[in-house]
Amino acid sequence: MTLQAVLVIAAALFAVGLYGAISQQVLVMVMMGLELMINAVILAAAGLWWFLAPTPDGHVLLLVVIAAMTVEMAMGFAVATVLHRSRGSDMTDMSTDLKQ
Amino acid sequence: MVTVSVAWAPLALLLVVAAAWWAACLDAVVSGGRWGAPAAEAARLLRQRRRTLLAADRLLWRLGGGGLLVAALLMVAVIPLGRWTLSDLGVGVVWFNAMDVLVWALVWMAGWGANSTHALVGGYRFLAQALAYELPLMFALTAPAVGAGSLRVADVIAAQHGLWFVVWMPVAFVVFCACVVAFSVQGPFAAAAAADIGGGVLAEVSGVDRLLLLAGRYALLAAGSAFAVVAFFGGGDGPWLPDWVWTLVKTFAVLSVLVLVRRRVPLLRPDRLVEVGWVLVLPLTLLQLLVVSVVVVVR
Amino acid sequence: MTGVVQTVLFWGLGAVAVAAGVVVFRTDSMARATYALAASFVAVGAQVLFLHLDYVGVIVVLMMVMEMAVMAVYMVMFMGMNPALMPMSMVHSRKTSLGVAAGAFIVLAGGALLVPWPARRGAPAVDLTVSLGQATMGSKMLVMLVVSPVLFSTIVSALVLALPRSRYDRLGDDLRRRPAEDPQPGGVGR
Numbered sequence: 001m002t003l004q005a006v007l008v009i010a011a012a013l014f015a016v017g018l019y020g021a022i023s024q025q026v027l028v029m030v031m032m033g034l035e036l037m038i039n040a041v042i043l044a045a046a047g048l049w050w051f052l053a054p055t056p057d058g059h060v061l062l063l064v065v066i067a068a069m070t071v072e073m074a075m076g077f078a079v080a081t082v083l084h085r086s087r088g089s090d091m092t093d094m095s096t097d098l099k100q
Numbered sequence: 101m102v103t104v105s106v107a108w109a110p111l112a113l114l115l116v117v118a119a120a121w122w123a124a125c126l127d128a129v130v131s132g133g134r135w136g137a138p139a140a141e142a143a144r145l146l147r148q149r150r151r152t153l154l155a156a157d158r159l160l161w162r163l164g165g166g167g168l169l170v171a172a173l174l175m176v177a178v179i180p181l182g183r184w185t186l187s188d189l190g191v192g193v194v195w196f197n198a199m200d201v202l203v204w205a206l207v208w209m210a211g212w213g214a215n216s217t218h219a220l221v222g223g224y225r226f227l228a229q230a231l232a233y234e235l236p237l238m239f240a241l242t243a244p245a246v247g248a249g250s251l252r253v254a255d256v257i258a259a260q261h262g263l264w265f266v267v268w269m270p271v272a273f274v275v276f277c278a279c280v281v282a283f284s285v286q287g288p289f290a291a292a293a294a295a296d297i298g299g300g301v302l303a304e305v306s307g308v309d310r311l312l313l314l315a316g317r318y319a320l321l322a323a324g325s326a327f328a329v330v331a332f333f334g335g336g337d338g339p340w341l342p343d344w345v346w347t348l349v350k351t352f353a354v355l356s357v358l359v360l361v362r363r364r365v366p367l368l369r370p371d372r373l374v375e376v377g378w379v380l381v382l383p384l385t386l387l388q389l390l391v392v393s394v395v396v397v398v399r
Numbered sequence: 400m401t402g403v404v405q406t407v408l409f410w411g412l413g414a415v416a417v418a419a420g421v422v423v424f425r426t427d428s429m430a431r432a433t434y435a436l437a438a439s440f441v442a443v444g445a446q447v448l449f450l451h452l453d454y455v456g457v458i459v460v461l462m463m464v465m466e467m468a469v470m471a472v473y474m475v476m477f478m479g480m481n482p483a484l485m486p487m488s489m490v491h492s493r494k495t496s497l498g499v500a501a502g503a504f505i506v507l508a509g510g511a512l513l514v515p516w517p518a519r520r521g522a523p524a525v526d527l528t529v530s531l532g533q534a535t536m537g538s539k540m541l542v543m544l545v546v547s548p549v550l551f552s553t554i555v556s557a558l559v560l561a562l563p564r565s566r567y568d569r570l571g572d573d574l575r576r577r578p579a580e581d582p583q584p585g586g587v588g589r
Contacts, residue, residue, distance in 0.1 A: 006450070008508045012508070014503060014504070018503050023496035025490060033424075054527075056533070059531045064542060070550065081560070160434065191528055205437060209430070369586075376585075
């Protein structure tokens with residue numbers, strides 16, 4: 001178990017999440033991709049913390065990352081609900097009419 | 101606190117199953133049956149052939165049914181028996197909380213997997229109920245942790261030497277017990293498996309799966325009672341007898357009381373429960389927490 | 400635990416986490432996709448426990464299982480077409496996404512392996528949970544003071560966005576209607 005191992009696994013998780021976030025059409029599935037990316041960030045941050053500077057400061061920073069994730073999810077659910085109510089759909093392609 | 105080898109885990113499982121068995125037998129007797137009724141039912145279910153359903157999601161279904169027992173065992177992993185514990189985790193209280201959250205997923209999966217309307221309604225009912233009880237449960241668990249100034253279960257027990265937390269945290273204790281009954285889908289909180297939806301999550305399970313699900317519910321009740329003992333009744337604290345005997349005696353006592361009391365309360369509707377949980381019980385629990393915090397600061 | 404067993408377990412958990420992550424976007428079942436993501440988070444939570452961050456690891460498991468239980472409800476509710484009943488592709492720009500993801504992996508993993516990481520600074524505290532508690536309630540209290548209003552305003556703004564009805568719908572134009580008119584009456588009888 002080395003720092004490199006942790007970071008490679010985190011990179012793989014991040015790449016899978018990135019694929020999902022870009023390719024999925026449904027908003028909830030995009031959120032799943034974002035979640036997976038944050039999952040990777042948590043793992044990478046934990047690895048960097050333990051192998052580089054195991055101080056309480058980094059520990060607190062990880063808690064902040066987790067808090068950011070809850071905010072993302074809560075707002076994502078709220079936006080999905082609003083979109084679904086107003087459009088009867090939650091496909092990302094259909095909510096781009098501001099562009100036109 | 102002595103951390104024993106993982107090889108003792110089967111003993112922990114045995115104790116959980118024994119406690120679950122006791123709860124089931126007690127329940128059978130007070131509802132007018134025989135002591136042997138759960139054994140007979142278990143034997144019947146073991147021989148019963150599994151029902152197969154069209155397009156059932158077997159993977160999630162089996163996970164949901166069998167997972168309850170595993171969740172109960174994982175809860176017990178941080179609960180010391182006298183002075184021995186399987187894991188002296190520094191965040192044991194949070195661990196217990198995380199394991200009871202697993203039940204959210206497991207019960208819903210058990211309802212979803214069957215591909216049957218009534219079972220799915222049962223799964224959704226449990227989620228609604230879980231939203232109602234989880235926050236009060238978290239804050240009820242926070243009270244002993246604040247009282248002890250630690251999330252380690254061993255420290256929580258040590259802090260109760262002389263005065264058990266149940267004496268000055270009665271609200272947290274009652275809320276915790278109600279939540280234990282709620283996460284084991286029993287008594288007034290059994291809407292997910294109620295008769296009005298043909299048994300809910302139990303509607304379609306048969307054979308070994310049904311046995312595991314029923315046993316898992318009692319095992320969760322037993323694990324919750326054991327945690328109530330370490331969080332509020334001083335763990336193995338007591339005169340004359342060895343500490344491990346005290347832990348067991350108290351656990352079986354709390355478990356029996358929960359089994360007897362839950363029969364006296366009518367079924368609560370999950371949709372009504374959410375408001376009660378958030379508007380009534382949560383502020384009460386927070387007040388209890390405030391009292392505990394003030395006592396800890398002043399002391 | 401010896402070093403070898405630990406390494407094998409750690410890589411095993413990592414493989415589970417990545418494989419579950421792939422399953423999320425491969426499976427046709429909404430429930431399986433959601434709980435695959437939950438499994439990925441549980442595996443990462445266990446890995447974080449290996450890295451001695453007990454509190455963060457357990458919290459990740461607690462939060463994400465809870466969140467995915469709720470997520471499953473949203474998936475069933477909002478997936479316009481049910482891919483389990485009617486298998487169909489719900490993706491766009493698939494090749495670009497695959498390319499971007501592969502590129503990101505190569506850059507990140509290459510960076511992880513090639514960067515000369517500095518030596519460890521400082522030593523971990525004896526009881527990390529206690530040191531975290533003291534940091535959040537002491538030197539880093541400002542962080543927590545900022546996080547809590549952010550979380551609170553998230554609750555408020557998410558509710559404002561998501562709720563179709565306001566208090567005027569419940570209590571009437573003069574806010575005097577008692578009991579309130581709710582499509583689903585609560586248990587307290589407000």
